[in-house]
Structure formats: structure tokens, C-alpha cells
Amino acid sequence: MKTQLIYNNILNIVTVITVTMFFSCNDSFKQVQKMGISENEPIGIDYNINLKYTDSGRVTANLISTKALDYSNRDFPFNEFLDGVTLYVYDKDNKKSTVVADYAIVYSNTDLIDMQNNVVITTYDNKVLKTEQLFYDKKKEWLYTNEPVSFKTETDIIHGNGFDSNSKFTNAEVLEVTGIITLED
Structure with a gap:
């Protein structure tokens, strides 16, 4: 039972970290795309x-x-x-x-x-x-x-x-x- 509780807590922590990384990477990816053609640089x-x-x-x-x-x-x-x-x-x-x-x-x-x-x-x-x-x-x-x-x-x-x-x-x-x-x- 104690092993199951630890496993569930680790699974919850990994899920939260994964979801957080997914959303923060999504915003970062959009920023990286914008940096590809910067308005300050010539095309x-x-x-x-x-x-x-x-x-x-x-x-x-x-x-x-x-x-x-x-x-x-x-x-x-x-x-x-x-x-x-x-x-x-x-x-x-x-x-x-x-x-x-x-x-x-x-x-x-x-x-x-x-x-x-x-x-x-x-x-x-x-x-x-x-x-x-x-x-x-x-x-x-x-x-x-x-x-x-x-x-x-x-x-x-x-x-x-x-x-x-x-x-x-x-x-x-x-x-x-x-x-x-x-x-x-």
C-alpha cells in the first residue's frame, strides 16, 4: 500500500511537470518561430x-x-x-x-x-x-x-x-x- 501511494505521488508529480513543460515549451516554440524572421533584421x-x-x-x-x-x-x-x-x-x-x-x-x-x-x-x-x-x-x-x-x-x-x-x-x-x-x- 505504501509503495502504491509513493508510486501515485511520483506519477502525479511527473504528470504535473510534463504538463507544465508542454505548455511552457509551446510558448517558447512560438517565440523561437518569431525569432526566425526578426523585424529588426532584413529579409x-x-x-x-x-x-x-x-x-x-x-x-x-x-x-x-x-x-x-x-x-x-x-x-x-x-x-x-x-x-x-x-x-x-x-x-x-x-x-x-x-x-x-x-x-x-x-x-x-x-x-x-x-x-x-x-x-x-x-x-x-x-x-x-x-x-x-x-x-x-x-x-x-x-x-x-x-x-x-x-x-x-x-x-x-x-x-x-x-x-x-x-x-x-x-x-x-x-x-x-x-x-x-x-x-x-
């Missing part, structure tokens, strides 16, 4: 990127970068270009403009591009914009910043705090102009 990494965008068989842009991180697994997805980016944009007459930045983020949901650090845009007609941060709204085809800028046109170099323009630079405007240098022929 993919691309190296030596050379993307060409086409429209009706014609190359309209060429994006070059050494490294990009894909965070499309986030609630607000984006791609991050850590080592810089160079973008060549071709107009309908195949005239090339160049955009260079040391760092860029492309936000998928908003079609907003944030370029940072040594941002330089050189248009096919030799206009040059330099700034430390520039945003490009792909839907509106609009460039803007509130950072200090230097904008070189055919006749002037204009310094200011901010810039607004369409993507073709046909209505480019330096905001809060701090200085103008007129270029001689």
Missing part, C-alpha cells in the same frame, strides 16, 4: 546591384549600388542602400542625368526616396544640385529638401536653405537664398 541582402528600368523596351533608369538591405518584412517596408547609390536617369531623347548619394532609403508604401550624405544631382544640361539630404516623391515626381543647398545653373551658383523642383528641373527653386555667385562666360 534579404543584395550585393553588386545593377538594375535597369525600362519602359516600352527603352532604358529609363539604371540603379547601381554595392549593397542593399530588404526590409519588406516590416509593417512599413523599405529598402536601405548602406554603401551609397548611383542612379542614371534617361529622358525620352536618351539624355542622361546622374544622381549620387552615400546612403538612401526607398519606402515602398509611400513611394518616397530619402537620399542622404553627399547628394549630388547632375542634369544632362549641366545643372548641379548639392545637398546633404534630398527627398524624391515618385508619385508626384517632385524633389525637395529643407537642408542647405548649392544649385549651379548656366549663369549662377545659388546657395540657400531648401530646394523645390519637379524631376525635370524646369521649375527648380532654391529656398531662403543666402547667396548668389554669377558665373562669367
Whole structure:
């Protein structure tokens, strides 16, 4: 009888431990599954990127970068270009403009591009914009910043705090102009 009582107590203790472990392991397993694809880590990494965008068989842009991180697994997805980016944009007459930045983020949901650090845009007609941060709204085809800028046109170099323009630079405007240098022929 005493042996049966000890056996039942041991069986009850083992059952309680097993059930406790089962439920705690179940929660831990779910946590481990979540850790497999962490929101803080990129879902993919691309190296030596050379993307060409086409429209009706014609190359309209060429994006070059050494490294990009894909965070499309986030609630607000984006791609991050850590080592810089160079973008060549071709107009309908195949005239090339160049955009260079040391760092860029492309936000998928908003079609907003944030370029940072040594941002330089050189248009096919030799206009040059330099700034430390520039945003490009792909839907509106609009460039803007509130950072200090230097904008070189055919006749002037204009310094200011901010810039607004369409993507073709046909209505480019330096905001809060701090200085103008007129270029001689």
C-alpha cells in the first residue's frame, strides 16, 4: 500500500511537470518561430546591384549600388542602400542625368526616396544640385529638401536653405537664398 501511494505521488508529480513543460515549451516554440524572421533584421541582402528600368523596351533608369538591405518584412517596408547609390536617369531623347548619394532609403508604401550624405544631382544640361539630404516623391515626381543647398545653373551658383523642383528641373527653386555667385562666360 505504501509503495502504491509513493508510486501515485511520483506519477502525479511527473504528470504535473510534463504538463507544465508542454505548455511552457509551446510558448517558447512560438517565440523561437518569431525569432526566425526578426523585424529588426532584413529579409534579404543584395550585393553588386545593377538594375535597369525600362519602359516600352527603352532604358529609363539604371540603379547601381554595392549593397542593399530588404526590409519588406516590416509593417512599413523599405529598402536601405548602406554603401551609397548611383542612379542614371534617361529622358525620352536618351539624355542622361546622374544622381549620387552615400546612403538612401526607398519606402515602398509611400513611394518616397530619402537620399542622404553627399547628394549630388547632375542634369544632362549641366545643372548641379548639392545637398546633404534630398527627398524624391515618385508619385508626384517632385524633389525637395529643407537642408542647405548649392544649385549651379548656366549663369549662377545659388546657395540657400531648401530646394523645390519637379524631376525635370524646369521649375527648380532654391529656398531662403543666402547667396548668389554669377558665373562669367
